[in-house]
Amino acid sequence: MRLLWSLGLIRGLVWGIVGTAIGIGFTMLVRMALGKPAWETAPVTFVAAVFGTLAFLAGVGAFADWWRWASGEEAGDPPHHHEGPxxxxxxxxxxxxxxxxxxxxxxxxxxxxxxxxxxxxxxxxxxxxxxxxxxxxxxxxxxxxxxxxxxxxxxxxxxxxxxxxxxxxxxxxxxxxxxxxxxxxxxxxxxxxxxxxxxxxxxxxxxxxxxxxxxxxxxxxxxxxxxxxxxxxxxxxxxxxxxxxxxxxxxxxxxxxxxxxxxxxxxxxxxxxxxxxxxxxxxxxxxxxxxxxxxxxxxxxxxxxxxxxxxxxxxxxxxxxxxxxxxxxxxxxxxxxxxxxxxxxxxxxxxxxxxxxxxxxxxxxxxxxxxxxxxxxxxxxxxxxxxxxxxxxxxxxxxxxxxxxxxxxxxxxxxxxxxxxxxxxxxxxxxxxxxxxxxxxxxxxxxxxxxxxxxxxxxxxxxxxxxxxxxxxxxxxxxxxxxxxxxxxxxxxxxxxxxxxxxxxxxxxxxxxxxxxxxxxxxxxxxxxxxxxxxxxxxxxxxxxxxxxxxxxxxxxxGEKAPANPWNSRSLEWLLPSPVKGVSWPTPPVVVGHPYDYGVPNATFVRLAPAGGSDRSSQTTTPAHETKEANR
Amino acid sequence: MKRHSVLIPTVLTFLLGIPLAVLLWKAPLLPPNAVREGDLVDFLFRLIAAIAGFVFALIVSFVGYSLIAFRRRPGDTSDGPPMHGNVPLEVTWTVVPLLVIFGVGFLGTWVLFEIDRPKPNEMTVRVTGFQFAWLFEYPAYGIRTNELVLPVEQPIKFEVTATDVIHSFWVPEFRMKIDTIPGRINVKRYTPTRIGEYTLRCAELCGAGHYAMLARVRVVSGSEFLQWVAQQSGAQAPEETLSPLAARGKELSDQLGCLACHTTDGSPSVGPTWKGLFGKEEPLADGTTVLVDEAYLRTSILRPGEQIVAGYQNIMPAYEGRLSDEDLEAIIEYIKTLK
The missing domain is CATH 1.20.210.10 (Cytochrome c oxidase-like, subunit I domain)
Structure with missing residues (x-):
């Protein structure tokens, strides 16, 4: 039950249903004040749907950090939802x-x-x-x-x-x-x-x-x-x-x-x-x-x-x-x-x-x-x-x-x-x-x-x-x-x-x-x-x-474990481990060339910043055909 | 670095492209054309088809050749030659399509203004679309019908509009379609050249009955048209056997388009026939039966969705709030006379 409630989707749906009910009640009251029959499908469901959608978002927690900021609290750096599996x-x-x-x-x-x-x-x-x-x-x-x-x-x-x-x-x-x-x-x-x-x-x-x-x-x-x-x-x-x-x-x-x-x-x-x-x-x-x-x-x-x-x-x-x-x-x-x-x-x-x-x-x-x-x-x-x-x-x-x-x-x-x-x-x-x-x-x-x-x-x-x-x-x-x-x-x-x-x-x-x-x-x-x-x-x-x-x-x-760069691509995303954990690029790499220099001898697209470790940068600086064997 | 010759795919392009272009130019890809204006439209269509066919052959030849000639051989792990681009080539395949486009565009403009040009001695036909039927008026003869009859070789000016939602006036054999829009009168011109029977099909989604919003179109000889006009003018006068109320009902059911879906001679159509309807036991879609009396007819006209006759679709628009009580009485009175 606690696990279920920890799912934003479930909270959102529950809040959404409550919000819809509030929307229905609100519209019917206003209609009665106008001297009209309380229920008419079109206007009542319309207002209810708008209420329900906003309540869904609130239930998911979409506004939580902004609310904290507005109240002068620290919201912390994203991503910061790590509890549970x-x-x-x-x-x-x-x-x-x-x-x-x-x-x-x-x-x-x-x-x-x-x-x-x-x-x-x-x-x-x-x-x-x-x-x-x-x-x-x-x-x-x-x-x-x-x-x-x-x-x-x-x-x-x-x-x-x-x-x-x-x-x-x-x-x-x-x-x-x-x-x-x-x-x-x-x-x-x-x-x-x-x-x-x-x-x-x-x-x-x-x-x-x-x-x-x-x-x-x-x-x-x-x-x-x-x-x-x-x-x-x-x-x-x-x-x-x-x-x-x-x-x-x-x-x-x-x-x-x-x-x-x-x-x-x-x-x-x-x-x-x-x-x-x-x-x-x-x-x-x-x-x-x-x-x-x-x-x-x-x-x-x-x-x-x-x-x-x-x-x-x-x-x-x-x-x-x-x-x-x-x-x-x-x-x-x-x-x-x-x-x-x-x-x-x-x-x-x-x-x-x-x-x-x-x-x-x-x-x-x-x-x-x-x-x-x-x-x-x-x-x-x-x-x-x-x-x-x-x-x-x-x-x-x-x-x-x-x-x-x-x-x-x-x-x-x-x-x-x-x-x-x-x-x-x-x-x-x-x-x-x-x-x-x-x-x-x-x-x-x-x-x-x-x-x-x-x-x-x-x-x-x-x-x-x-x-x-x-x-x-x-x-x-x-x-x-x-x-x-x-x-x-x-x-x-x-x-x-x-x-x-x-x-x-x-x-x-x-x-x-x-x-x-x-x-x-x-x-x-x-x-x-x-x-x-x-x-x-x-x-x-x-x-x-x-x-x-x-x-x-x-x-x-x-599935089989994937090699680090199964396609032997030159693109940046394949320099990171698969799947990528945590912050994607904590320190940005330095781009020194063009992304599609396939077949260009000794072409370099990117050098990793020192913090990234030198073993990664060697992969890109070597000509593509030499690393290829290793990846197969 | 080895240079690959473009000779083979170029030859292939012409070997494939020219027959394909000729085929698309000549093939009967469209239904027969029945109006003079359609000749120009078909010419444009064939021209574009031929060009498209050639371009198709060009791309397919080069891609197809590449897929075979430049496939990676087993064991080959080297990269291809590093060609980064070629500005003259890029300029060529920017400018050549641009020129082709301008050429087709000029022709398209010319055809567009040509087919919409007013002609001398046009006959005006007013078309009104409504859920889910068509009404045609011939102001010169004072005729209103649900069937479109046109004399061959007579330029026609259609003034089209709609009363409820948007519909679109389209006879495929007449080529161009024109939307009928509430609050607007659109004009389109056709000169029928081919005697025959065609079907007008509503081409703009207009609700549940859209698929069945059809009307019969006949292109006839000039003399036959005049005969038809005479017949219609006679038919428009109330028949003596009908009471004034029933006669009014007959007129209304024609104007409102009832007769587009309900026949009066017992033949099957989109809706149940009116012949012998009154007093009959109708089986309903929910398995029950109902006696067709005045109350049933009244409900079925005002709120048709309530009791659907077995074997028919719930597509008739509700006439609640659109018909006065007297008019409703008149239509029911007319249905009663159709024994």
């Missing part, structure tokens, strides 16, 4: 970036599985024309939840990688603001709970975009969806503050911006979007909730509002948001490729700056989601050109990767296979983009399965495959053990084949006029067979993820 830390408000990174990543994977189950429901229903398994409302709720929970999962996955790796890669002791860091993680679980609670209140049939007027009427479940996204946004903004500050202020001596590992550039570029864009989706969703609860007619033409205004505010974040997902993912590709190709990253500065280019241009393209709403054609033209412009920095990355591979010594271990999977799918996603950028063609393809195929390819190529590559690659770093290479390869091939089958069916049916977001399709269109193939592909992807989960859990318990 080690695993307890993962369920508590802990300020160690490595703990937080793992918390984020595991939460991300849990949400990914939950959202994957939603996808399975849809694929089951679509395998055959006619309605067999779910009602249209259930289908729409599964569809909306699949979308938004996957988005949440990806945001948390990005934050997981960034949190774990940034201080290790930059030579910093921890993130710049450890308490804020922990808070930004702990906002996410109640947000995810709110998203799933929508199912208990009638679900939501708007899809993840939540467009009013449809979003402004109907089931209370929609409010839970809007509120969940709102809190998730907080998590994302707070995380970005840490990524940017840590990157700018906490690099090891000698590590100029152009000597940073390229993954950090991806996170850095994405963090600017998170920091400056997320407010817009939060605002747009809050405005719909105010329209629902208080009758404010922001988007209601009968009250002088305009439904199209919502789409502008919403997409101003929600388009750049896809670059939050893919920039760190593409960063992983650029980071791991040199290791498995044994060659320097081709055109480092071009690749680094192309991330900043994508992040900048990304803010100028939002209305390409609105080519059919009847904007003036002058505006449509502007957004057509800006959208196509994204292809240029993206192309720079792609061509640079090809050139990196050229003449190398490619080694096909599991992470490399996932990089190739990312290549294939991102290529398909990228090449289907220009169709959607050119206005007249988009006016045909808009809201069809072609679009669904396009963004699933960009998401898998830009995030899912690189994320899985990253998990395999850094698994030995995090756990000190190796995963099963054989299962990893089975996972890869099943996933690639399943995914290509699934999105192939999306492209084809979309071109022939299959609309997105429909529970049933006209049998006369002749889509039954191709949808069945797509559904089988979808199930294959899920099955491959089960193999992945098994591999991870089994290897965590019984």
């Amino acid at each position: 080690e695993w307890v830390r993962y369920f508590n408000f802990d300020t160690d970036h490595k703990i937080i990174g793992v918390q984020y990543t595991i939460t991300s994977l849990v949400l990914m599985f939950a959202a994957g189950i939603m996808a399975l429901i849809m694929r089951l229903e679509l395998a055959q024309s006619g309605l067999q398994f779910v009602t249209p409302e259930q289908f729409n709720s599964a569809m909306g939840l699949h979308g938004i929970v996957m988005i949440g999962s990806i945001l948390l996955g990005v934050a997981g990688m960034a949190n774990y790796l940034l201080p290790l890669m930059l030579g910093a002791p921890d993130m710049a603001f450890p308490r804020l860091n922990a808070l930004s993680f702990w906002v996410a679980p109640p947000a995810a709970i709110l998203l799933f609670l929508s199912l208990a209140f009638g679900g939501f049939d708007t899809g993840w975009t939540g467009y009013p007027p449809l979003g402004a009427v109907g089931a209370t479940g929609k409010q839970f969806f809007y509120l969940g996204v709102f809190f998730l946004g907080f998590s994302s903004i707070l995380g970005a503050i840490n990524f940017i500050t840590t990157t700018l202020k906490m690099r090891a001596p000698g590590m100029s911006m152009f000597r940073m590992p390229i993954f950090v550039w991806g996170v850095f570029a994405a963090a600017w979007i998170q920091l400056t864009g997320t407010q817009f989706i939060g605002t747009s969703f809050l405005m719909v909730v105010l329209e629902r609860l208080l009758g404010m007619g922001f988007f209601d033409p009968e009250k002088g509002g305009d439904p199209v205004l919502f789409q502008h505010i919403f997409w101003f974040y929600s388009h750049p948001a896809v670059y939050i997902f893919v920039l760190p993912g593409l960063g992983v590709i650029s980071e791991l490729l040199p290791v498995f190709v044994r060659k320097p990253l081709f055109g480092y500065k071009w690749v680094a700056l192309s991330s900043m280019g994508i992040a900048t241009v990304g803010f100028l393209v939002w209305a390409h989601h609105m080519f059919t709403v009847g904007l003036p054609n002058e505006a449509n033209t502007f957004f057509m050109f800006t959208t196509m412009l994204v292809a240029v920095p993206t192309g720079v990355k792609f061509f640079s990767w090809v050139a990196t591979m050229w003449g190398g010594k490619i080694e096909f271990r599991t992470p490399m296979l996932f990089l190739l999977g990312a290549f294939v799918t991102f290529l398909l996603g990228g090449l289907t983009g220009p169709f959607l950028a050119v206005v007249p063609v988009d006016q045909y393809l808009h809201d069809t399965y072609f679009v669904v195929g396009h963004f699933h390819n960009t998401m898998f190529g830009g995030f899912v495959f690189p994320f899985l590559a990253a998990i395999y690659y850094w698994f030995p770093k995090v756990t000190g053990r190796m995963y099963s290479e054989r299962l990893g390869k089975v996972h890869f091939w099943l996933m690639l084949v399943g995914f290509v089958a699934q999105t192939g069916s999306m492209f084809q049916t979309g071109l022939f006029g299959m609309r997105r977001r429909i529970a049933d399709y006209d049998p006369s269109l002749g889509f039954d067979t191709i949808h069945l193939i797509g559904s089988i592909g979808g199930y294959l992807v899920f099955f491959s993820m089960l193999i992945f989960a098994y591999n991870m859990i089994r290897s965590l318990v019984a």
Whole structure:
């Protein structure tokens, strides 16, 4: 019982329930004072959900240190929660970036599985024309939840990688603001709970975009969806503050911006979007909730509002948001490729700056989601050109990767296979983009399965495959053990084949006029067979993820002990013992060279400070091929 | 350091890329096009497909070749040659895509303004979308219908709007779609060139019944269209056999879109047919049965979710607060006449 209470998660849930009850009571009293019936589901649950979320955070202990400071007490240096067994830390408000990174990543994977189950429901229903398994409302709720929970999962996955790796890669002791860091993680679980609670209140049939007027009427479940996204946004903004500050202020001596590992550039570029864009989706969703609860007619033409205004505010974040997902993912590709190709990253500065280019241009393209709403054609033209412009920095990355591979010594271990999977799918996603950028063609393809195929390819190529590559690659770093290479390869091939089958069916049916977001399709269109193939592909992807989960859990318990540097990487994080204990870099290393000088004789990236011991520094100063034998 | 020749992958790019581009240019990837404006859209589509096909071949050739030629041989633990970059190469693959993009962008702009250009002697059709049906008005003839009938080779100007939530007007064979938005009137122009039957499909998620929000579209010859107009104009006058109340009900059920989902001749559709409905015992989804009387019809129109007939989906929008008592009476009266 005491052990249970020592888990922040449990305390948070108990406090959250108490807070919810207080919120219900408070709202009902106020309503009675207004002379209204005490209970009305929409306003009462809304206030209760806000109270419950804040109480959850207080219960976890998110505000404890700040409260101590405010009261003039010493809060001590983080990390400082060490009582009880080690695993307890993962369920508590802990300020160690490595703990937080793992918390984020595991939460991300849990949400990914939950959202994957939603996808399975849809694929089951679509395998055959006619309605067999779910009602249209259930289908729409599964569809909306699949979308938004996957988005949440990806945001948390990005934050997981960034949190774990940034201080290790930059030579910093921890993130710049450890308490804020922990808070930004702990906002996410109640947000995810709110998203799933929508199912208990009638679900939501708007899809993840939540467009009013449809979003402004109907089931209370929609409010839970809007509120969940709102809190998730907080998590994302707070995380970005840490990524940017840590990157700018906490690099090891000698590590100029152009000597940073390229993954950090991806996170850095994405963090600017998170920091400056997320407010817009939060605002747009809050405005719909105010329209629902208080009758404010922001988007209601009968009250002088305009439904199209919502789409502008919403997409101003929600388009750049896809670059939050893919920039760190593409960063992983650029980071791991040199290791498995044994060659320097081709055109480092071009690749680094192309991330900043994508992040900048990304803010100028939002209305390409609105080519059919009847904007003036002058505006449509502007957004057509800006959208196509994204292809240029993206192309720079792609061509640079090809050139990196050229003449190398490619080694096909599991992470490399996932990089190739990312290549294939991102290529398909990228090449289907220009169709959607050119206005007249988009006016045909808009809201069809072609679009669904396009963004699933960009998401898998830009995030899912690189994320899985990253998990395999850094698994030995995090756990000190190796995963099963054989299962990893089975996972890869099943996933690639399943995914290509699934999105192939999306492209084809979309071109022939299959609309997105429909529970049933006209049998006369002749889509039954191709949808069945797509559904089988979808199930294959899920099955491959089960193999992945098994591999991870089994290897965590019984995997082989990992060598100090299993990939013979030159990056900073492999100079530390696996797993890294305590403060990551108590004394920063001194950076004297470039991170990707594979094949350069006698190249040195880093010298460890005297306190770190001379045995470590010798490892980096020796040419890579000499130490290689020792590591095998 | 050995220099590797790019000859093989370059040859491969052309061997693979040119046939692929030609194939994508010619392949019937889209359903048949039925409007004049669609020709330009299809041209753009094929052009982009061909370019994308060539780029695909380029990348696949170089990556595929690398994976085979540059794989690590067993026992080889050395690193590759330290090539750090090549500025002329980086500039090339920045500038060339930029030029291609500007080219496609100029063509796209031209096509966009061309297809939206007003034409002389256009016929105006007003389209209204609502959950989950379509209403078409022909102001020149004073006709309102749930079926879209268009004369071939006649330029049409569609003025589209919606009454409740956002919908989107899309006939795949007409290529472009345009959203119908409450409080706004959007305009889109098409000139049908191919006689035939098509389906209008709502393309913007509009609620539970979105998947079933369809309407029949017929492109007919000019003479057939005039015939249809004459027929419709006659049909719009109340039939003599109906009482004034029932006639009003018939008119309303047409305007409100009831007839988009409920037939009056006994044929199956998205909702139960109205023919012979009154006085019938209906089996419900929960296993019970109900006698269709005035009270049942009233509840089912105002709050359709309460009693769902077995075999049907709960997708009808609730009309509570949207229908006056008199109008409700009139519709029920009309349903009663459909024996």
